[in-house]
Amino acid sequence: MALTLDEAKLDQHRTAILEALDNDDLDIIANLFSDELAVADIAHLLESTPSRLRAALWAFVDEDLQGEVLTNLNEDIQQSFLSRMSAEEIVETTADIESDDLADILQQMPADVSSRVLQLMPSDNRIEVEGLLAFPEDTAGGLMNTDMVTVRADVTIETVLRYLRKIDLPDPLDVLWVVDRGQRYLGSLAITQLLKSKPNVLVTSVMDQRIDGILATESEERVAQIFERHDLVSAPVINDDGLLIGRITIDDVVDVIIDNADHNMMSMAGLDEEDDAFAPVVKSSQDRAVWLGINMATAFIAAAVMSQFEASIAQIVALAVLSPVVASMGGIAGSQTLTLMIRGMATGHITRANLSWMIMRELGVGLINGSLWALVIGGITVLWYQQFSLAFVIATAILVNICLAVLSGTLLPFLLKSARIDPALSGSVILTTLTDVFGFLTFLGLATLFLL
Structure with a gap:
């Protein structure tokens, strides 16, 4: 071929x-x-x-x-x-x-x-x-394969070379795994090191102990992080007793990285990364109908909030015109934070240990951007409607909603993960609902208090 x-x-x-x-x-x-x-x-x-x-x-x-x-x-x-x-x-x-x-x-x-x-x-x-x-x-454990070569630490390089000539070698083969008589993992012996070492030298004196065994129960995301962080081509897999049971190779890790990227992108639209792009129309329609139904339900939640302020909207028509601006600004700010958090969690850079720092950082970003765009939108409102009180209300609502949105975007992935729910799949829908509800409540509530 x-x-x-x-x-x-x-x-x-x-x-x-x-x-x-x-x-x-x-x-x-x-x-x-x-x-x-x-x-x-x-x-x-x-x-x-x-x-x-x-x-x-x-x-x-x-x-x-x-x-x-x-x-x-x-x-x-x-x-x-x-x-x-x-x-x-x-x-x-x-x-x-x-x-x-x-x-x-x-x-x-x-x-x-x-x-x-x-x-x-x-x-x-x-x-x-x-x-x-x-x-x-x-x-x-699901990623590993058992096609590997193990050698004992107490044998010579010459013995290892004779052994390799007698067996079928797996492909790819960059290292040999060193074990004791009980099959416990001790370290690795790179093929390059094997070829450079003197025949009478013991394996234990030239083996590398820097590559730790990966527990079979470790998640595939964590495996990908280990490979990326240490530039590995292959890695040993061990059980809870430290026994070597398999190896993971870089080709499987590349698949994990691609699958996770596809999953995060497709999940935000409620789709499965394994969906067939050329599937029959009826099947594709069925798959997408569920997500459309979920979005419809969340849209009605936001509509129900707006309906509580029908009297205010009837008296000041500008409220109906400007409400989507408040909700949209919060939605964009929240989505930016949510995307950053999901990526950071996937790469292992953001954990519960630095969550409080991320909250303060994102709130700081929210305050700066919220203040900036509150002034801009307030100014536009004055030019449009010549009402300083309305401009003050919408500017305040923009600032509050953006801050609430970035706070939600920061905390939501951790809350969903704690509930064993995929943040990439449901985070955007929940966040959109929250920012719409917060936006309408803040803007229409403030308008009802100060303008009527």
């Missing part, structure tokens, strides 16, 4: 394949798939092809590559192909993929199907995969 193509070349191939499908010219498709497309390219093409055409393209994927292609597909499309296979076909298709990838696939399948697949697997592979399935897929 060829190296992965660049985006422009891939677009040309996609166009050629779609035209060949329209013209029923199957030879062109077969040639492209067999000669030029790498596994990642094939997966990309399948993901960017309308769902009704994917089954036709799947038939051109070499049977020896289908398992690898499946691991590169998003979950919706991956499961759509697997749902058409029998358990026996799934076992055959996934026979050559890494055990951690297979475990991820099985966790997305119905329990009865995954159980049947496990029963049909060779016993050695089944035991290995079942060990990985014991951990949730979003933990270090």
Whole structure:
């Protein structure tokens, strides 16, 4: 197979394949798939092809590559192909993929199907995969694979080299993991250090103890932070007793980083990062209808608050015109803080230890920006309505609402996380509701007190 193509070349191939499908010219498709497309390219093409055409393209994927292609597909499309296979076909298709990838696939399948697949697997592979399935897929144990090389600390470099010549080496291989006789993790031995060391030197004298073992129960976000902070290519995974049970490689961590970025972006619109962009209209409509319903409910909460001031609005029509300005300014200020907090929590820079400092910082930012824009909007109101009292009310409401918004944006992610709710998924909706309610209450309440 060829190296992965660049985006422009891939677009040309996609166009050629779609035209060949329209013209029923199957030879062109077969040639492209067999000669030029790498596994990642094939997966990309399948993901960017309308769902009704994917089954036709799947038939051109070499049977020896289908398992690898499946691991590169998003979950919706991956499961759509697997749902058409029998358990026996799934076992055959996934026979050559890494055990951690297979475990991820099985966790997305119905329990009865995954159980049947496990029963049909060779016993050695089944035991290995079942060990990985014991951990949730979003933990270090779910990310790890057991394909690694361990050596003891009390042997010589010459012994290690002889051992390596006799076994099948995993790919990639940048370090060997050093353990004691009880399989407890002690440190690492880089391949470069192995090659530079003298044959009669003991492993214990040249091994590196700076890489700590990652607990299997550690979250995948924490794993990504460890890799980023220490520039790791691979890392050992240990259980609660300190026993080495697997390793995590950088390719899996890159997937975590991309998935988390996709999740945060898509969740703000109530969408799933694994959603198929080419899914049928009815399915996409159903997925999005729920989020629209939630937003409708929150909009009615804000409307209910406004309805309490109908008499005030009826007497001063300008209140109805200016109310959205107050709510909008608070919403933007709160969203800026919320986004900053979610990113900081994801990278590990913002924790409960420095939360109080963040609160004071964001309130300071809110006071400065709130004062600035209160003056600007107050001035515009004077020019527009020639009422200094109305300008004072809206300026005060802007200042108060922006401060309340940044305070909500700072605290909300921590409150949601404590309640085991994803801040990226629900934070923006809750924050928008709060800033609308605070804005209307502040502006209309002050107007009722001072203008009527």
